[in-house]
Amino acid sequence: MTMVSTQTATPSTQKIGPAIKKPLVIVSVLVILAICGGLIYYFVSNSGSKDWRKNTVKVERGPIDVRIEATGTIKPVNEIKVSPKVTGLIKKLTVKQGDIVKEGQILAEMDKSNLLGAIEASRGSYLMAQDTYEKLQHGNRPQEVAIAELQERRSRDIVRQAVQNTIRLKAMVESATQTSLRDDTLATRQLYLESQGAASDQDRLNAETQAKVTRAQLDAAKRELAGAEAALAQNKAEAAAAHQTLLLSQMGNRQEDISQAKHAVIQAKGNLDSLLSQLDDMIIRAPFAGVITQKYADAGAIVTPTTSAATTSATSSSIVALAGVLEMVAQVAETDIGKIEIGQEVEILSNAYPEHPFHGHVTQIAPEAVVTQNVTTFEVHTTIDDDRKGKLLAGMNVSARFVAGRMNNALLVPTVCIVSRHGKTGVLIPEKDGNPTFKPVKTGPTSGTRTVVMRGLNDGDLVFVGLSKEGLEQQGYGDGGIKQQMGGGRQGGGRHGGGGGTSVPIPRSFGH
Template sequence: MLTDMTSTQNETSKLSNPRNKKNWVKKSLVGALLLSIAGGGYYFFEQNKAGHEKEEISKNLISVKRGRAKIYVLATGLIKPIQEVKISPKQTGLLKTLLVKQGDRVKEGQLIAVMDDSNLLGDAAAARGAYLAALDNVNKLESGNRPQEVAQARYQELKAKNAARQAKENIQRLEAQVEALTIQLSRNETFAKRQTYLAQEGAVSDQAGIDADTQAEVTKSQLRAAKQEKEQAEAALAQSLAEMNAIAEQHALMRAGYRKEDIEAARHSAMQAKGQLMRVESLINDTRIKAPFAGVITQKYTDAGAIVTPTTSAATTSATSSSIVALAGSLEMVAQVSESNLPKIKLGQPVEITATAYPDKIFRGKVTQIAPAAIVTSNVTTFEVHAEPLDQDSQLLAGMNVSAKFIVGELDDAITVPTVCVISRKGQSGVFMPDAKGEPEFKPVKTGPTTGRDIVITEGLKDGDKIFQGLSREQLAKEGYGGRQQTGQGSGPGASAMRMGGAGRMTRGFGN
């Protein structure tokens, strides 16, 4: 107690000292100043931080606009050739010349390769000689014993046939003339009746009616003459046919120098020799390998000088084969479309194709085939939809992975927003709009179909409204969206995906 009192007295004595009192006041003022500066800095920092956050939030605002919107059905697929074959010779042999390389485009019927045909040339010459000898024998037997008379008879037969042909053509001409005059007579008689009636009514002169009757009579006379000429022509044709048959019989008798059986046997021998020649020529023609359809050479399996054999296996992407080349025809896209979206797909429907290799390029096509049967994989039912690119000379190649947008409709005046702007809260779809203070505020909306990366808003927004896009996790957590979201329309900011057709399910929460 005595010590405390002594200490207090000492402090009092120090403060009573003018010099010590002055130092204490200085220290108090400096401390107060430092405290004021620290407090002001903290206040400025907090204000600046709040302003910066508000500025960052305002950068995420986008304007809602109306416009034309295409309605899509999205799908993934693969580029495949419509036709694909391995080309090989019909017979095993030596490849003499290869005229194409991998990647070449060929036309239907274009020569691709030539096989060695040296072993067939001798057979072809022998077969051709045998055929010509057989023809000479037939001609000898058919000529008979009097070649001059046979030739004259043949000339007369040809002449008679020509006369009969001309007579038939004349009858056809006269039949057409009779038909035309019959029609003309009907018209003239009808016209004459009308003119007579009009003349009686005073609408035309009597002379007009007389002229019409006269013209009808003239036509009738022409028709009678044509019919008579036709009858005469038919009689002339009958006579020509009779003469032709008689001359033909005479010609046949003059050729009867050899027995009919001998001539027939010679003809059969000639036919047999011709068949042998055709077989050898076909084998030679088969050594010239041609493209069965237009397309691209996708694989080259061998080079000139190699022995190649026939193959019946289908074309594959394998780099080895006993064939010569692999040929792929026109390309098509084969996409897997979900069962729920299949009714929206129609033949001839336009489609936009995007390849993984060319993500910024759109290839346009049309639907050419819809599979009649489903494919079930892991309890998921899909249907194959085939679409053919309009430009077959594009950069698309067989085997490429692609994404397809099937254009199933258009909206002329629709409000659309990015699908990432739409979130779900308690089963209600909505977007974030700025409130009076510029802070995000949940606004319920009704959604329609998707249009690629956007979704149609049918109710809840109007042209010119501002909504938030791409809010941070902290901003979303501040609004109460820090956990995993439930099923809703569309995908909110930060969500990973949305099913096509409108409603979707969040696959990743905002707070993850």
């Protein structure tokens, strides 16, 4: 009985099992599909309201350096054309274009043969004048003074002898005078006696002859006395001169003569120094450290400073061009010049080295503006403090950023968020449904990637970064349209819409 019942139950069980499992599988698949559909619907329905947030940033407060941007040019502080003072022949040129030279380094040598003879002659004149001055300054030698004393004594002796001779001659004249008077009286008496017959004619003649002889002797004595007196006067004058010579010899030379000799020395020394200076000018030296930027003449060329420098002319006005330390000259707008001060820091950016900013500080602010095409700017000169390798070259165009101050609690947005519409500056902010709308703002200073918002936003507001109206429509954010503030909604959408907002670049990650 048992075996029969077992065999009959097995077939019925096999028929009922598959019938029960098949509905269960179907139900499970339907449940899974329902769950997946719900999840897909949930994510799809919510993606439009959340994806737009990843393209926004919060407006935050923070510190920012206030910078003034301007364009500039690299220029040398000193730039000259080195020339000789006078026309001459270049004997030797020691530098070439591109050489870096130090202050005082020899650049060239001029022919100096014509100066050497003149210098020797001038040196001889100077030495002669110096000897004369020293001679007058030291006075007479003792031997010369002794000679003057001897001459003075001799003159006195001659005067003394002349005085004695004069005295003797005066006595002779006096005696001759008396004798002449006596003989004249005797002759007169003999003449009377002859007339009376008391004397003979011979006696009268003898008396008259004697009177004539004595008168002749008197005249000769007077003439000799006059000559002696004249000689005495001359001897006295010579004695006085000898005495004065002795005094001068004892006193030395006059101060005026010494001064005159000294001035002659100075004049001779000046002439010599002038020639030596011309000789030194034949050595052309660098007036300051720098680099040789141009070469206008070679050895053997004649340089004439009065002519213009030209490579095709027979002569040139310069030998080389020398540029000194480089500086940056920026053109700062009139509205910003009041914020620039001496010593202010500056950042210098060059297209040749975009990843390597240079730094310096303001050294000079031009007192006069430069007007170019109705734009008023001021030249601001700055140093270049950290270009030790000489990367910046004269003539390079650069950008300058002057650090004009610091704002510690400024409202900041990324600079890329700033757009403009119809000449108005603003940002794109999201509405509740994620649609962007243009909001005008007043911006302040910009420093690198951040800009100060002075009015129009609050701390914590969201703004779109790098989005445009076309980009939002293409990605299907919100209803795909831009509000009327953006320039005409759907009707003004695209590039041909009614006054659409200005587009800014869209990141590659937009919407992905």
